[in-house]
Amino acid sequence: MENILTSADLQAVWLTLRLASITTILLLLIATPLAWWLSHSRKWYKGPVSALVALPLVLPPTVLGFYLLLLMGPHGPVGELTKAMHLGALPFTFAGLVIGSVLFSLPFAVQPIQNAFESIGRRPLEVAATLRAGAWDRFYSVALPLARPGFYTAIILAFAHTVGEFGVVLMLGGNIPGETRVLSVAIYSHVEAVEYGAAHLLAGGMVLFSFIVLLSLYLAGGKLAKDVR
Amino acid sequence: MSEIRAHFALQLDGFELDASFIAPAVGVTALFGPSGSGKTTLLRCIAGLERATGMLSMNGEVWQDDTIFVPTHKRPLGFVFQEASLFPHLSVRVNLEYGYKRIPPASRRVQLDQVVEWLGLSRLIERGDPAKLSGGERQRVAIGRALLTSPRILLMDEPLSALDTTSKQEILPYLERLHRELEIPVLYVSHALDEVARLADHLVLLQQGRVIASGALGETLARLDLPTAHFDDAGVVIEAAVAQQDETYHLTRLDFAGGSLWVGKVKQPLGSRVRARVLARDVSIALRQSHGTSITNILAARIVEIRDEGSDKVMVRMTVGESYVLMSRITRRSRDLLGLTVGMEVFAQVKSVALMS
Numbered sequence: 001m002e003n004i005l006t007s008a009d010l011q012a013v014w015l016t017l018r019l020a021s022i023t024t025i026l027l028l029l030i031a032t033p034l035a036w037w038l039s040h041s042r043k044w045y046k047g048p049v050s051a052l053v054a055l056p057l058v059l060p061p062t063v064l065g066f067y068l069l070l071l072m073g074p075h076g077p078v079g080e081l082t083k084a085m086h087l088g089a090l091p092f093t094f095a096g097l098v099i100g101s102v103l104f105s106l107p108f109a110v111q112p113i114q115n116a117f118e119s120i121g122r123r124p125l126e127v128a129a130t131l132r133a134g135a136w137d138r139f140y141s142v143a144l145p146l147a148r149p150g151f152y153t154a155i156i157l158a159f160a161h162t163v164g165e166f167g168v169v170l171m172l173g174g175n176i177p178g179e180t181r182v183l184s185v186a187i188y189s190h191v192e193a194v195e196y197g198a199a200h201l202l203a204g205g206m207v208l209f210s211f212i213v214l215l216s217l218y219l220a221g222g223k224l225a226k227d228v229r
Numbered sequence: 230m231s232e233i234r235a236h237f238a239l240q241l242d243g244f245e246l247d248a249s250f251i252a253p254a255v256g257v258t259a260l261f262g263p264s265g266s267g268k269t270t271l272l273r274c275i276a277g278l279e280r281a282t283g284m285l286s287m288n289g290e291v292w293q294d295d296t297i298f299v300p301t302h303k304r305p306l307g308f309v310f311q312e313a314s315l316f317p318h319l320s321v322r323v324n325l326e327y328g329y330k331r332i333p334p335a336s337r338r339v340q341l342d343q344v345v346e347w348l349g350l351s352r353l354i355e356r357g358d359p360a361k362l363s364g365g366e367r368q369r370v371a372i373g374r375a376l377l378t379s380p381r382i383l384l385m386d387e388p389l390s391a392l393d394t395t396s397k398q399e400i401l402p403y404l405e406r407l408h409r410e411l412e413i414p415v416l417y418v419s420h421a422l423d424e425v426a427r428l429a430d431h432l433v434l435l436q437q438g439r440v441i442a443s444g445a446l447g448e449t450l451a452r453l454d455l456p457t458a459h460f461d462d463a464g465v466v467i468e469a470a471v472a473q474q475d476e477t478y479h480l481t482r483l484d485f486a487g488g489s490l491w492v493g494k495v496k497q498p499l500g501s502r503v504r505a506r507v508l509a510r511d512v513s514i515a516l517r518q519s520h521g522t523s524i525t526n527i528l529a530a531r532i533v534e535i536r537d538e539g540s541d542k543v544m545v546r547m548t549v550g551e552s553y554v555l556m557s558r559i560t561r562r563s564r565d566l567l568g569l570t571v572g573m574e575v576f577a578q579v580k581s582v583a584l585m586s
Contacts, residue, residue: 123312124316126301128302128327130276132328133302133327133331137302141327145318146316
């Protein structure tokens with residue numbers, strides 16, 4: 001195994017897990033308030049915002065990657081900004097990948113959480129208000145625990161979706177070992193180089209890993225969903 | 230100052246609420262009306278759950294006016310919804326303590342033990358999961374949960390209407406007990422006249438988003454100009470005292486300001502107050518005090534008002550004793566045969582009396 005799977009491959013595995021974890025955490029932080037707003041707002045621009053959030057569902061990842069590349073590149077508006085902040089250009093960096101992944105997986109995190117908030121309805125929150133709970137208190141003590149199954153789904157989907165991402169990475173990050181060379185790209189490189197043994201190990205490992213993660217999260221989610229009831 | 234003053238105006242799609250009332254901040258005030266009359270919306274406005282223009286003051290304390298809007302969680306009220314709405318992720322005990330924990334310890338006038346005792350909750354707490362309770366039990370927990378916030382007013386939105394008859398019968402005694410023992414005013418939304426007659430002291434009548442009458446329960450129910458007079462179970466409520474027990478025939482005499490009524494034997498001790506209901510359809514009218522009748526309760530009465538009801542019936546309002554009112558629904562033909570007119574002295578024959586408590 002040592003001779004087939006290089007340290008570069010292991011690095012790719014580690015990088016992928018790191019990317020997926022960071023992306024998932026950021027997504028939870030972004031998607032929760034966004035989903036809350038979408039599930040409670042009656043503003044006219046709720047529709048356009050929903051459509052915008054759902055856009056990555058229908059766009060080919062290369063399209064998203066292409067525009068992000070232009071935006072964040074040295075001549076794009078975001079690129080100008082990051083240069084002015086002495087951060088340099090974001091494409092071909094890990095940070096750039098994180099931004100791309102967050103945008104790419106946004107609907108996968110927002111929609112389950114939004115559905116969960118919507119299915120709670122207003123009543124439990126109204127009950128909490130009549131029991132002296134202020135807005136934040138209502139959110140933490142009622143909305144969050146009741147929406148828990150939605151959060152599990154969001155975590156699973158965001159994580160898995162990021163692990164499986166390819167198009168955005170290729171457009172935005174290229175294939176820099178230790179920086180942007182994630183699993184999917186590493187597998188692609190092995191296949192290009194006709195190293196089917198290594199490709200098999202990584203691909204098969206990914207299948208197994210994904211299955212185990214999904215299974216354990218579903219089992220945990222099912223048990224916790226029962227606790228909720 | 231001990232009163233509730235409310236005025237709300239609100240446009241909801243296809244519905245307009247424009248309701249004002251003043252009610253005493255003691256006892257139970259029923260917001261009564263058909264479905265769609267705006268009674269629930271009015272109650273939600275009072276709780277601050279619905280944002281309407283208007284004003285609301287509770288014992289002189291302003292909860293809403295042109296500049297002030299106290300948010301729901303800062304209003305010292307308890308709210309019981311139509312469905313119990315217990316938090317499914319919390320145990321029965323934690324549900325009960327949810328509001329209790331959120332008020333300052335100094336203002337906790339109601340304690341858990343008290344509420345558990347009042348509402349018979351000890352066995353329900355042991356069961357833990359709210360999903361294991363029946364509808365009536367859940368509603369009892371919800372009432373307890375609301376009371377544990379030591380509210381200065383309790384708002385109840387048709388708390389019985391989602392329950393089946395058995396659960397209703399199970400929960401009514403608890404509500405009556407709260408009515409007797411609790412010193413906080415209650416606003417009670419209902420569309421069931423029997424519930425209102427049983428529990429309320431004051432009546433606010435709503436129709437199509439407007440308050441069409443407001444007054445003491447007995448007087449308001451005895452008014453012939455209101456829609457309540459046309460209900461099949463229209464009738465008057467009598468507050469009486471247990472005066473005599475007849476062991477031979479198992480009867481009890483109730484004394485009230487208008488005279489006495491014999492009813493089937495009641496458990497309550499002599500002197501205790503009971504509420505009885507005499508339906509208009511159970512009262513007939515005779516010109517002379519007939520002796521050849523099986524009807525026990527015959528009261529001397531004077532006709533004060535006669536109103537047509539539909540094409541075949543009339544509603545007759547009579548006073549018994551000093552000023553006590555009875556209602557009788559008879560056919561138009563009977564009115565003409567007996568030649569009944571306002572001011573006539575007659576005898577009201579009461580066929581049945583429904584004891585409410």
